[in-house]
Amino acid sequence: MDLQPLYDVKGRLEQAAIAGTGLLAEDFRLSRAAEQLKPLAAASPVFGKIGAGLDQLLSAPAAERSGLLLDLLALADAVVYTQGKTGIEGELVPLPAGNGQYLELSYSQLRPLLEALTTTGGGRMEIVQSAWENHPEHFTDFRVLPAVVNGLGDSYGELAELNAKILKQMGPAPLSLLKEGFDPAGNKSMARRVEVVSALEGAGATPWLREILPQAKKDVRAAVLTALGEDPENVPLLLELVQTERGANREAALQALAGQDGEAVTGFWAAELDKKPVSALFLAKTEKDWAGDLIAAGLRAHLEKLLSHGDRVPEEEQTELSHWCQAVGKKTSPAMLDLWRWADERMELFDGLRNKKGNSIFAGVRLTDTLADCLRHTGPGPLRDHCLKLFDHRPEMTRYLHISFLAALLSLPAAEVFEKYGPYILTEEPTQDAGRKKTLNTVLLRALGDVWWYPQVGQYRVYGGLSTAEPLDIRWIERLTRAVCTDVPRRAGASPFAYYWEDVPEFDRTLMRLVDPENETSRKLLIPYLRRRLEETGQSYTYSRWLFRLGGSPRGLLGKALAKRPNDNRSYAVWQLMYDAWQALGTEESIALLEEVLTEGAFQKQAAPLIQKAIPWTVEQLRAGNDFPSNIDWTKL
Incomplete structure (x- = not known):
C-alpha cells in the first residue's frame, strides 16, 4: 500500500x-x-x-x-x-553460535564498557574491573564478548591480562571466538588466547594445540608448549620437544613436564638436574614425591659440596644454593624430611661457611628460612611434627624457636601455645642470661610478625600460608603491651598498617597485625597502649588511625603530637585524618578533635592559613547537621 x-x-x-x-x-x-x-x-x-x-x-x-x-x-x-518501522534490508538470521548471546540491554547501558574495551586512554581498567564485579552477565552479550577477546591484544598490558582473567572465568562461552581467526604465528594476544583456551578446556584442548603447534612461533609456541602439560597423554611429545626446543620454548616444555608423573618423566628430570642444576627452579611449584626426592638429593649433594670447600665458598656455589632452596617449595616427601634431619645435624657447619672475603654466606639461615616457608604451607604430617619438636631438641639453635612456634600455632590449642611460648616475650629486664633471653625475645617477635589477622575471612593465618589451629590467645595482646624489649628488625616490603612518611617501629606494626578489631578485650587493652605510644612518638597519622580502627580517640594528645612534626601537617594530610575521625567516631568527637588541632595550630607554613580558615567553617557545617566536607577546594579558601 x-x-x-x-x-x-x-x-x-x-x-x-x-x-x-x-x-x-x-x-x-x-x-x-x-x-x-x-x-x-x-x-x-x-x-x-x-x-x-x-x-x-x-x-x-x-x-x-x-x-x-x-x-x-x-x-x-x-x-x-x-505505520512506522525499523530494520535493514535482508533476511533475519540467528546470532552465530559462540559469539555471545542477546541480552535485553540498551547500547547506552553497555557503552562505557564497550568504550573501555575498544578505545585507548586512562581509566579503562577500572571501568572493566567494576563492570565484571557488578555485572558479569554483561560480558556474555554478543556486543561485548568479541570486544573482550579482541582486548587480549590491548596496548595496555595490564588490561589485556585482566581480559584474559575474565575470560578464564566465563566457562565455555568464549571458546569459539578464541579459536576463530587464530594466527599461530601471531603476537602476544594470540599467546593469551592459548592460555585462556587451556584454562577453560584443560586436557580437552590437546587436539587443537597439536593442530596449531607446527605453525606456532615465538610467544604463541611457548604458550602452546606450556598448555600441552595439562594432558598427561602429551608426555611422550613433550619429552621429544624438550630435546629440540631452545630458549624460552624449551623452558615452556620444562614447565609442562614439571607437573607430570611416570618413570620416563622422573628419569628425564634426574638427568636434567645433574646436567643443569638451575633447572630445579622449574620444579618449585611441583609437590609430587618424585620431585621432592630429586630436590632433596640435589640439595643435599650441593650442601656436601659446600662443606667440601672448607670455609671459603665460591660465589657461583652460593647462587646455586639459592636455586635449590627456591625449588623446595611445598615438598614434604619422606626424602625431603630426611634431608631436614640431616641438615639439622650439621647446622653449625653450615653457619660457619664463608665467602672468599671471609664473610658469612648465611647458609644455615637460608636453610632454616626455607624450612619455615615450606612449613607455612604444609598440613598435618611428619614434616610439621619435625618442626614442632625442633627447638625442644636443639634449644641452643635459637632461630629454631621461630619454626617451632609457627608449627605450634598451626597444630595446637591456643592456650597451650601461649603457655609454652608466651614467657619468651620479656615484660621486665632480665638479670640472668640476659643475652640469650633477649635473643629469644627477638626471635619470637619476628615469628609473631608472621601471624596476621585476616578480617576478610575472620581468621588468623601464618602470612602467605595456612590458618592457625585456633584464634590467637588474647593473653598475647596483654603481654605484648607490657613488653620491654621491643627492638625487632623491620619486615621487608611496605606495611598496610602504617603511613609511609612515619617511621613506626616494627613492634607496633606487629602488634596491630595481630589485633581483631571486633574483639572487645583487645580494644580495651590496646587503646590505652596506643594513646601512650602516640604521646611518646608524636607519629600522629598512624597511631590516630589505629585508635580510630579500634573505636578509640586521640583527644587530648593529638594537638601536641602534631606539634612535634609541624612540617608533616599539610592541608590534605590533616583533612584526611579529620575525615577519618568523623567516619569512625562521629560528629561530636570529630568537632572536639578539630578544635584541639586548631588551638595547637601546628601546621606546615604554607598550609596554615588554609587550615585555619577551613576548620571553623567545617565545625559550623557539622553543627548544622551536615556531613564532613571530604573534598574542599583549597584554592577558594
Whole structure:
C-alpha cells in the first residue's frame, strides 16, 4: 500500500498550522492532497476518517477551522506513527553460535564498557574491573564478548591480562571466538588466547594445540608448549620437544613436564638436574614425591659440596644454593624430611661457611628460612611434627624457636601455645642470661610478625600460608603491651598498617597485625597502649588511625603530637585524618578533635592559613547537621 498521500496530507496540515487557517480556502495543495487520499480512504476506515475530516475542514466556516485543523493534525500524526518501522534490508538470521548471546540491554547501558574495551586512554581498567564485579552477565552479550577477546591484544598490558582473567572465568562461552581467526604465528594476544583456551578446556584442548603447534612461533609456541602439560597423554611429545626446543620454548616444555608423573618423566628430570642444576627452579611449584626426592638429593649433594670447600665458598656455589632452596617449595616427601634431619645435624657447619672475603654466606639461615616457608604451607604430617619438636631438641639453635612456634600455632590449642611460648616475650629486664633471653625475645617477635589477622575471612593465618589451629590467645595482646624489649628488625616490603612518611617501629606494626578489631578485650587493652605510644612518638597519622580502627580517640594528645612534626601537617594530610575521625567516631568527637588541632595550630607554613580558615567553617557545617566536607577546594579558601 502506497502511503505517500497520507504523508502529503500530514505535511500540508502542518504547513496550514504554521500559515494560519485564514488561507485554507486558497490552499490548492491541501485540496490536491485530499483528492489523492481518497483511494486510501475507500480502502481503510482509519484513512476514511482522515478523508472525512479533510472534507469537513475545507468546507467549515472560518471560525471553526482552527479546532478542526488541530484535531485532524493530531489524528494524522497518530496514524503516521502506527505505520512506522525499523530494520535493514535482508533476511533475519540467528546470532552465530559462540559469539555471545542477546541480552535485553540498551547500547547506552553497555557503552562505557564497550568504550573501555575498544578505545585507548586512562581509566579503562577500572571501568572493566567494576563492570565484571557488578555485572558479569554483561560480558556474555554478543556486543561485548568479541570486544573482550579482541582486548587480549590491548596496548595496555595490564588490561589485556585482566581480559584474559575474565575470560578464564566465563566457562565455555568464549571458546569459539578464541579459536576463530587464530594466527599461530601471531603476537602476544594470540599467546593469551592459548592460555585462556587451556584454562577453560584443560586436557580437552590437546587436539587443537597439536593442530596449531607446527605453525606456532615465538610467544604463541611457548604458550602452546606450556598448555600441552595439562594432558598427561602429551608426555611422550613433550619429552621429544624438550630435546629440540631452545630458549624460552624449551623452558615452556620444562614447565609442562614439571607437573607430570611416570618413570620416563622422573628419569628425564634426574638427568636434567645433574646436567643443569638451575633447572630445579622449574620444579618449585611441583609437590609430587618424585620431585621432592630429586630436590632433596640435589640439595643435599650441593650442601656436601659446600662443606667440601672448607670455609671459603665460591660465589657461583652460593647462587646455586639459592636455586635449590627456591625449588623446595611445598615438598614434604619422606626424602625431603630426611634431608631436614640431616641438615639439622650439621647446622653449625653450615653457619660457619664463608665467602672468599671471609664473610658469612648465611647458609644455615637460608636453610632454616626455607624450612619455615615450606612449613607455612604444609598440613598435618611428619614434616610439621619435625618442626614442632625442633627447638625442644636443639634449644641452643635459637632461630629454631621461630619454626617451632609457627608449627605450634598451626597444630595446637591456643592456650597451650601461649603457655609454652608466651614467657619468651620479656615484660621486665632480665638479670640472668640476659643475652640469650633477649635473643629469644627477638626471635619470637619476628615469628609473631608472621601471624596476621585476616578480617576478610575472620581468621588468623601464618602470612602467605595456612590458618592457625585456633584464634590467637588474647593473653598475647596483654603481654605484648607490657613488653620491654621491643627492638625487632623491620619486615621487608611496605606495611598496610602504617603511613609511609612515619617511621613506626616494627613492634607496633606487629602488634596491630595481630589485633581483631571486633574483639572487645583487645580494644580495651590496646587503646590505652596506643594513646601512650602516640604521646611518646608524636607519629600522629598512624597511631590516630589505629585508635580510630579500634573505636578509640586521640583527644587530648593529638594537638601536641602534631606539634612535634609541624612540617608533616599539610592541608590534605590533616583533612584526611579529620575525615577519618568523623567516619569512625562521629560528629561530636570529630568537632572536639578539630578544635584541639586548631588551638595547637601546628601546621606546615604554607598550609596554615588554609587550615585555619577551613576548620571553623567545617565545625559550623557539622553543627548544622551536615556531613564532613571530604573534598574542599583549597584554592577558594
